[in-house]
Amino acid sequence: MxxxxxxxxxxxxxxxxxxxxxxxxxxxxxxxxxxxxxxxIQTENGEAILINLVVKYFITFYNSIDKKNAKQATIKTDQHSQLLFLTACEDFRDGLKRLQSSPYFVKLLNIYPDIPMLEYSLVARIGYLKNTHPIPTIDGALYKYMFLLFEKVKTNSSSSLSKLEVINKLYEGLLQLNTQNPQLMK
Structure with a gap:
C-alpha cells in the first residue's frame, strides 16, 4: 500500500x-x-509625434517666409514672426528630447542618421533667434536637415498620418519652395 x-x-x-x-x-x-x-503602439505614437512636430515646424517656417521675392526666400524680421519661429524650433527640440526615450527613436536613427546634426543646427538657430537682432536669412543647414527628415519619415512611415492630404500638400509646397530656391538644399 x-x-x-x-x-x-x-x-x-x-x-x-x-x-x-x-x-x-x-x-x-x-x-x-x-x-x-x-x-x-509606442513606435506608432513616436512616429505620430514626430510627424506632428515636423508639420508644425514647416507650417510655421512657411508662414515666416517673406514671399515678396519667390527666387530668394527670406525670413520675416518682425518680432511676431521671429517669436513664432523661435517657439516652433523650441517645440521641435523639446519633442525630439521626448522621443529619445521612445522605442521609435532607434528606428528614427536608422531611417535618418543625421539627427545629431539636425539637433545641432536647431540649437544653433534657437540661440541665434534669442540673442541677436533678426536678419532676413534662412538657416540653410537647418532647413535641409528638417526637409530631409520630413522626406525620410514620410517615405518610411507605416502610419496613416503620413498619407493625409495636409501632409502631402505641405510636402508639395516644400518641393516647390526648393525648386524656386535651390540654395535652400545646398
Missing amino acids: EGNYQYTIDILSIVLSALALICTAIIGYSQFVTQKKVDR
Whole structure:
C-alpha cells in the first residue's frame, strides 16, 4: 500500500511540475506578445509625434517666409514672426528630447542618421533667434536637415498620418519652395 501511495505522489509531482511548466510558458508567451504590442503602439505614437512636430515646424517656417521675392526666400524680421519661429524650433527640440526615450527613436536613427546634426543646427538657430537682432536669412543647414527628415519619415512611415492630404500638400509646397530656391538644399 505504501508503494502505491509513493507512486501516486510521484505521478502528482510530475503532473504538477508539467502544469507549472505549461503555465510558465503561457505566461512568458503572453508577456512577449503584450510587450510586442506595447512596442508597436509606442513606435506608432513616436512616429505620430514626430510627424506632428515636423508639420508644425514647416507650417510655421512657411508662414515666416517673406514671399515678396519667390527666387530668394527670406525670413520675416518682425518680432511676431521671429517669436513664432523661435517657439516652433523650441517645440521641435523639446519633442525630439521626448522621443529619445521612445522605442521609435532607434528606428528614427536608422531611417535618418543625421539627427545629431539636425539637433545641432536647431540649437544653433534657437540661440541665434534669442540673442541677436533678426536678419532676413534662412538657416540653410537647418532647413535641409528638417526637409530631409520630413522626406525620410514620410517615405518610411507605416502610419496613416503620413498619407493625409495636409501632409502631402505641405510636402508639395516644400518641393516647390526648393525648386524656386535651390540654395535652400545646398
